[in-house]
């Protein structure tokens with residue numbers, strides 16, 4: 001098992017608050033999926049399988065619980081064989097996002113869905129991600145660039161700004177490049193519970209029993225505070 005995924009798995013096993021947050025993420029994601037087989041890409045140690053054992057799980061790195069090691073940019077599946085593709089915190093690690101969307105459009109059947117749960121860069125989350133999170137946030141890049149692949153790239157190399165750029169300032173370009181992938185929803189999530197949980201770090205400032213009530217409180221505040229404070233976004237696309 002890749003040591004970074006082993007560390008994440010240890011945090012998952014130790015932290016009830018983290019598991020409760022992911023249960024909420026996958027509950028929201030599953031509400032938006034089409035009927036039929038689901039592929040989780042960049043599944044880490046097979047996260048979605050904890051909530052839905054029928055999911056096919058792949059990642060570039062090795063871990064128990066995965067069905068295969070594979071790259072989001074070259075999916076080893078036949079055309080039209082999935083009803084859904086789910087990615088949680090993966091798109092911002094993918095070197096050439098357009099290659100992923102091209103592959104996703106190929107392996108999805110018409111009416112199939114892509115659900116992407118990613119960092120949202122808002123004024124508050126920017127400060128947190130920039131100063132307290134090890135992954136860079138570079139809003140100056142072109143998220144649709146197609147530079148030659150870097151042979152030294154690591155699966156955890158990242159730019160947390162990519163999803164916000166792609167479905168924000170560059171959304172019209174994305175629509176023009178992928179008319180077959182329509183954005184059917186774009187929600188901002190996570191105000192307090194996620195940053196307080198510490199994610200996969202060993203610490204947590206929120207006990208597991210408080211996660212549900214805090215998430216319910218967040219849902220009430222998101223329409224007012226989401227644009228300024230949300231830490232995450234859930235984007236759902238549909239294959240036309």
Ligand SMILES: C[S@@+](CC[C@H](N)C(=O)[O-])C[C@H]1O[C@@H](n2cnc3c(N)ncnc32)[C@H](O)[C@@H]1O
Pocket residue numbers: 005008041042043044045047058059060061070071072073087088089090093094095155156
């Ligand atoms: C931050 S981790 C998220 C793991 C898991 N989805 C979760 O939320 O716990 C990012 C994952 O994306 C994987 N990844 C990065 N680039 C990838 C690619 N091109 N194809 C498949 N997986 C990739 C990494 O190996 C890593 O497991």
